[in-house]
Amino acid sequence: MWDQFRLFVGLLSNTPIWNRTDKPVQDNDSDSDDEEELEQEESAANVINANLEREPRKFTPRPRARPPYAMYGEDPIPVGSDAEVKDLLDEESTRKEEKVITFLNDPEDCIKVFLSSYMRKQGLIWHKPNLSNMPRLVGFFVRFLIRNRTFPESAHERDFRRCLEIIDRAQNDLPLTAQIATSLPDDFNESCKTCWGTKADGYKPLANKPEDPDAEADESVNMDEPKSKKARLDDDSDKPDPTVSAKTAIDKFEEELKAANVEVIKLDEDTIMKEAVLESILDNVDDIEVTASNDNSWGGWGSSNDDPSSFATKLEEPDPWAEVIANWGPSKVQTLTAFLGPTALPLTHTAGVVEWSVRRVKSLAPPPHPNTVQKSPVSNEEDADAVDIELERQLAKVVLEPWLGWDKAGDEMPHLSKPRILESSRGPIISTNDDVAVDPNAQDTTPSAVSVDKMKPHDPTKDDITILVEPKVLEALSVGLGIGATWVQMAREQDFAEEAKKKKKKKSKSKKVPQRYWYVEEVILVLPSYHT
Structure with missing residues (x-):
């Protein structure tokens, strides 16, 4: 937040991004360069460093402040010499000084813009803590300038004191903007909307109209025809039935097996299912736990009793994804x-x-x-x-x-x-x-x-x-x-x-x-x- 305020008033500059056109582009994908770097790393790892002196601690550099969204997507500026790079940096320094002068000439208006439209354009209002922290931060900065008499002129002091009035209003208004967005429309206003319908502008579906009027006429004729007739007209009589084709292929395969003296045994679905169930039970018999319990409940399969040889199945944990979440349902319809x-x-x-x-x-x-x-x-x-x-x-x-x-x-x-x-x-x-x-x-x-x-x-x-x-x-x-x-x-x-x-x-x-x-x-x- 502090960096965003400094960028706005000119206490921090946006470092421009440039591309040197006078230097050849190095090929970083060369296999030979990769092999040389790998050999150098291996040799450096094998060298024993005899110098036991501790190197000075290096602090992590401060991350660069996020530039305004208006600067996103811009291509690097092509420069052909060091002089052009210097000119580019001088231009940014000039823009920075102009922002500072604008802030000092009318600090009240700058504070208004920063705590309203600028925060909205930069997306700072969508993070709720910013609505209360940003006015507090700016207020601390302005009070610091007044307390230390950074600008001893009486005109500047009056301007900064007027800024405090705007900051006090911001501490009250900005948090309320989030509350209003969640409080309106309330249940009564929603009930009025339910009663008289939606009146606001919204997305309206557009019917697809054919460009050819003859096609539209044909479509209207087809709409008047019965569904059964339309189905018969749309079907292709030359297209073979997939069910008949599959049955014919099976019959031919069985005839070939019989010609080769192979006996074909046909099994119905019930027989196949019985064998599959029996095989599944035999495979899972070892997974059934045998537990002893002093519970005096009724005995039987799947329950525990005094007999330690009785079976007790292990209950599966409920699937949390199978539960129906009430909040996922449709919202309650408000009525008058x-x-x-x-x-x-x-x-x-x-x-x-x-x-x-x-x-x-x-x-x-x-x-x-x-x-x-x-x-x-x-x-x-x-x-x-x-x-x-x-x-x-x-x-x-x-x-x-x-x-x-x-x-x-x-x-x-x-x-x-x-x-x-x-x-x-x-x-x-x-x-x-x-x-x-x-x-x-x-x-x-x-x-x-x-x-x-x-x-x-x-x-x-x-x-x-x-x-x-x-x-x-x-x-x-x-x-x-x-x-x-x-x-x-x-x-x-x-x-x-x-x-x-x-x-x-x-x-x-x-x-x-x-x-x-x-x-x-x-x-x-x-x-x-x-x-x-």
């Missing part, structure tokens, strides 16, 4: 009944807008006290308001705001740099610029598709969303963390119902449109709050 009991949620709500984006945690709210929640209205029909009240009573709320420009460089995940409305989305969307990518197959995306007093159009670049999670998930969340996931809106069935049905339930026009909650289907990316 486990959280809400016999609920009307699948009848009153449906999947609405489906958005993939990176959002930042804005606020966290645990479930309210039962006495502070309004009671559900009593109705003979399924009431969406009553279902929402029950959800608010049992689940926690997480408000997330859009995080535009999280990938400023555009080199980490270019295809995920802006919000996307997926193909499975259903509901009005506001997208007046190129900041949102809307799938052309999404349904009812125009703002006029649904009346405004029934369902508010969703703007992925401005609107906050509120997801419902289990209360225990709040322990893994913190304000400011970024989560890249597939967000699915829990729309109401009445939002997409016909106008005639909706007019019956329509009340005052001034009534506020109820909030639409969301759930998370899959999490792809988790970022610290200072990600750069």
Whole structure:
């Protein structure tokens, strides 16, 4: 870890790899050279060293630091002289100095990059201890510089003290990124996925279409034919039956034996099996152990009793590979009944807008006290308001705001740099610029598709969303963390119902449109709050 930080800030250089083109390539595969080396080793082994002085201890050289992954796979640089080698080393030394200058000019930004995007690109975040050890290591280095006044200028000291604020946030955020990845989606969100199906993008099988239209027509004709007819057409009548051919060969062989005055005796399968079993028993009689026991159990074959002459078979140890491992089975399917009991949620709500984006945690709210929640209205029909009240009573709320420009460089995940409305989305969307990518197959995306007093159009670049999670998930969340996931809106069935049905339930026009909650289907990316 320390070497990776030194490579990043310029305290350690990447030694370039070159290939000398002015020197001939030595042939190491020559047999004569191998024989000479072998003779020299044998003669050296036979020489008695009279010098008894102890040689100085040689320490194992420190292994070379792993270079960044961007340098992997590069071919050695061809050089033709010592001067070119010196120029190559000077260039690397210049790059090293430039990194140091960049770090000293803006140490706060360099620390942000190293503890966020650089760690992700170099794969350092996938080792869980690095998430807590790396900020601690960098913090020790920065505090060492401040304590020893390595840079006495007040401007440098202020910059390094601001770095400590970023390091303190990293000590809190980085370990939480691993916890969020394993906590979301929780069982409730998995239950919503089970109820309304998968909405996220995935791999879709493509049907193999023949290039020739005539071949496609022939295939459709063959599909209409009965299987028995197709089997008769596909079979080759000239192909001999292998069973008949084998029987004919056996008959010819027996006729040849009879012609040579050899008696042929045919044995049935039962006779062969009896002889094989008898031979196996006779061969294994010596392997049966004769043991004596004071056990007063019933006597008999395979059991032990007071008679020392009785046989007792040796029990074989169970095969561990024959045991069925419970964890290897299919995962448990989560259902809404486990959280809400016999609920009307699948009848009153449906999947609405489906958005993939990176959002930042804005606020966290645990479930309210039962006495502070309004009671559900009593109705003979399924009431969406009553279902929402029950959800608010049992689940926690997480408000997330859009995080535009999280990938400023555009080199980490270019295809995920802006919000996307997926193909499975259903509901009005506001997208007046190129900041949102809307799938052309999404349904009812125009703002006029649904009346405004029934369902508010969703703007992925401005609107906050509120997801419902289990209360225990709040322990893994913190304000400011970024989560890249597939967000699915829990729309109401009445939002997409016909106008005639909706007019019956329509009340005052001034009534506020109820909030639409969301759930998370899959999490792809988790970022610290200072990600750069």
